[in-house]
Amino acid sequence: MSASCDTIGIGLAGFGTVGSGVWNMLARNGGLIADRARGALRFEIRRIVVRDPGKEREVTAPAELFTTDWQSVVEDPSVDVVVELIGGTDVAYELVAAALVAGKPVVTGNKALLAERGGDLFALSREHDTPIHFEAAVAGGIPIIKALQESLVGNRVSSITGIINGTSNYILMRMTEAELDYPAALKEAKELGYAEVDETLDVNGWDAAHKAILLGTIAHGFLIDPEEVYVRGIEYVRPLDIRFAKDLGYVVKLLCIVREHGDGSIEIRTQPSFIPKSHILASVNDVFNAVAVRGDAIGDALFYGRGAGQDPTSSSVVADLVEAGRLLRQGRGSGHRGFLPYRETGTLKPIDETETAYYVRFPVTDRPGVVADIASLLAEAGIGISGTHSPVDPDQPDAEFVDMVFLLHTCPFGTLKGALKKIEALDCVTERPVVFRIETL
Numbered sequence: 001m002s003a004s005c006d007t008i009g010i011g012l013a014g015f016g017t018v019g020s021g022v023w024n025m026l027a028r029n030g031g032l033i034a035d036r037a038r039g040a041l042r043f044e045i046r047r048i049v050v051r052d053p054g055k056e057r058e059v060t061a062p063a064e065l066f067t068t069d070w071q072s073v074v075e076d077p078s079v080d081v082v083v084e085l086i087g088g089t090d091v092a093y094e095l096v097a098a099a100l101v102a103g104k105p106v107v108t109g110n111k112a113l114l115a116e117r118g119g120d121l122f123a124l125s126r127e128h129d130t131p132i133h134f135e136a137a138v139a140g141g142i143p144i145i146k147a148l149q150e151s152l153v154g155n156r157v158s159s160i161t162g163i164i165n166g167t168s169n170y171i172l173m174r175m176t177e178a179e180l181d182y183p184a185a186l187k188e189a190k191e192l193g194y195a196e197v198d199e200t201l202d203v204n205g206w207d208a209a210h211k212a213i214l215l216g217t218i219a220h221g222f223l224i225d226p227e228e229v230y231v232r233g234i235e236y237v238r239p240l241d242i243r244f245a246k247d248l249g250y251v252v253k254l255l256c257i258v259r260e261h262g263d264g265s266i267e268i269r270t271q272p273s274f275i276p277k278s279h280i281l282a283s284v285n286d287v288f289n290a291v292a293v294r295g296d297a298i299g300d301a302l303f304y305g306r307g308a309g310q311d312p313t314s315s316s317v318v319a320d321l322v323e324a325g326r327l328l329r330q331g332r333g334s335g336h337r338g339f340l341p342y343r344e345t346g347t348l349k350p351i352d353e354t355e356t357a358y359y360v361r362f363p364v365t366d367r368p369g370v371v372a373d374i375a376s377l378l379a380e381a382g383i384g385i386s387g388t389h390s391p392v393d394p395d396q397p398d399a400e401f402v403d404m405v406f407l408l409h410t411c412p413f414g415t416l417k418g419a420l421k422k423i424e425a426l427d428c429v430t431e432r433p434v435v436f437r438i439e440t441l
Contacts, residue, residue, distance in 0.1 A: 006042055007044050008041065008042065008324075008325045008328065009076075009078045009079045010043055010079065010081050010082075010321065011046065011049070011073035011082045012045050012047070012048045012049070013070055013083060013085060015049075015066075017310045017313075018085050018314055019085045021310035021313065021317075022083065022314045023059055024059060025318050026318065029318075033322060037322065037326070041322060041325045041329070045065065046065065046078045047065055047072070048066050049066075049068065049086070049095075051068065074098045074099050074102050074104065075102070080105075080325075081324045081325070081328070082099040082104050082107070083106075083317060084096050084106060084108040084109075085108070085109055087110060087112070088113070089112055089113050092113050093117050093120075096108060096113070096121055099130075100125055100128050101128055103129075105132075105327065106130075107132075107317055107320040108133070108136070109313060109316070109317060110137060111134075111137040111138060112201075114137055114214055115210035115213040115214055116210075116226055118214075118217070119223045131324065133321075135319055135320050136313050137214060139162070139164050139289045139303070140305070140306050140308045140309060141306055141309075141311070141315045142291065142306075142307065142312075144291050144303050146319075147293070148219055148293070152295055155295030155296055155297045155298055156296045156297075157295050158294050158295070158296065159257070159258065159293075159294045160212075160216070160257075160291060160292070161281065162211070162255070162289070162292070163253050163284050163290050164211045164291065165207050165208040165254055165289075165307070166287030166307045166308045167189055167194050167195045167199065167203065167308075168202055168208070168234050168254040169253065169288065170194050170195075170287050171195075171234060172254065173286060174188060174189075175239060176242050176252070179243075181238070204231070204233035204235065205232055205271065206231055208270050209270040211256070212229075212258055212270055215256075215258055215291070216258040216268050220266050221346065222343040222344070224346075224348065229268050229348075230269040230271070230351040231269070231270045232270070232271035233272075234254055237272055240361070241359070241361060244359065244405060245359075249276060250274035250282075252272055252274060253272070253275055254271070254272050254273075255270070255271065255273040255275065257269050261349055265346075265349040266347065267348075269351060269354065271436075272436060273437045273438070273439045274359055275441060276439075276441070280292070281441070284304065288305065289307025290304040291303045292441075350414075352412060352413050352414025353414065355410050356413075356437040356440075357386070357409055357437075357438040358416060358436065358437060359406075359408075359435070360405070360406045360416075360433050360435050360436075361404070362374060363403055364402060364403070364404050364429055365430060367428060370428045371390075371404065373426055374404070374406065374426070377422050377423050381416075381418060381419035383409065383411050384408065385406055386409055387406070387407040388404065388406050389404075390405070416435070
């Protein structure tokens with residue numbers, strides 16, 4: 001594209017919730033964007049890739065723009081920037097790779113693609129001097145990627161703590177406030193459109209984990225292998241756990257932790273955790289997201305907003321489009337390449353070496369000596385106990401099976417796992433123990 005051209009052609013791959021939102025935003029605010037760019041940037045969607053061009057859609061676009069052939073979009077000389085919003089890691093990878101090889105900047109919101117195959121794509125970005133922009137991949141409309149890449153570039157980031165999956169956050173909120181069980185809260189989230197028909201990635205922790213991997217990659221400068229990241233979801237959270245958390249002064253949140261240790265290793269994990277009610281993240285409810293960043297210069301900063309949905313995510317996509325357009329007008333090679341590693345390698349702290357206090361719930365047979373049997377094995381492992389409790393179900397006061405809760409002092413996770421393996425073998429333990437970390441933040 002020549003520097004004198006004031007219209008940037010867009011190839012839009014995907015016309016679902018976010019893709020149609022981008023169409024709407026450009027139609028609604030295209031003039032405003034041009035005014036803010038002093039008339040230098042105008043955007044026009046020239047091709048739209050979809051699986052079924054005949055499908056009825058809430059947002060209408062001219063039929064001649066639609067195609068099922070993504071290769072033709074990349075090859076179209078009228079397309080200057082490719083926007084990938086189809087999801088997945090296979091076809092999306094082929095599309096993004098082809099665009100980079102063709103020298104066409106890419107805007108994507110695909111956190112799984114970048115977390116799992118970003119190494120290859122960023123290498124292509126470097127090789128072909130063509131940028132990838134991905135603000136929409138993490139926390140919807142919250143500009144956390146740009147903040148880490150640009151505003152906080154002079155900081156050594158010691159920790160990133162985030163609530164970055166709205167579906168899980170809504171479910172846990174409803175379990176807390178309305179005392180719903182997990183299936184009822186999930187059903188409600190689906191009815192409201194907060195959970196997909198297949199909710200797996202949201203509730204098993206991997207949607208949030210992919211985002212945490214990207215944040216860790218940007219903050220610490222090396223590619224992170226998803227297979228080395230500890231991830232647990234919210235499927236096993238029960239009303240009993242929620243009630244205990246409330247009684248102890250905590251709330252349960254699906255929390256992502258990215259933390260640098262004194263030896264230079266990086267701790268990264270995603271799991272439901274107890275966090276103090278007094279901490280600002282405890283008040284993040286509904287489908288909102290929040291990311292708390294600690295830097296050596298800035299101190300503590302909080303980024304808060306809607307982490308998903310058509311308009312917030314479209315806002316981030318359009319912001320990246322404007323950035324891509326500005327770089328095109330300046331000439332290739334003049335801008336950032338999304339993320340480029342500045343370290344060849346880094347070290348992830350083994351999950352077994354990470355330390356917190358713990359809440360552990362043991363489903364057990366209600367008989368004398370249960371507490372002593374469990375406590376002796378914990379003591380053998382050198383794990384201190386700060387409290388125990390065995391709640392009585394008022395509906396089943398004479399139940400044969402009960403839940404026994406232990407609050408444990410800080411210890412390495414591997415030490416706890418070793419003790420739990422022995423405890424699980426006790427005749428009185430009827431199911432696998434349920435573990436929540438207690439975060440001090």
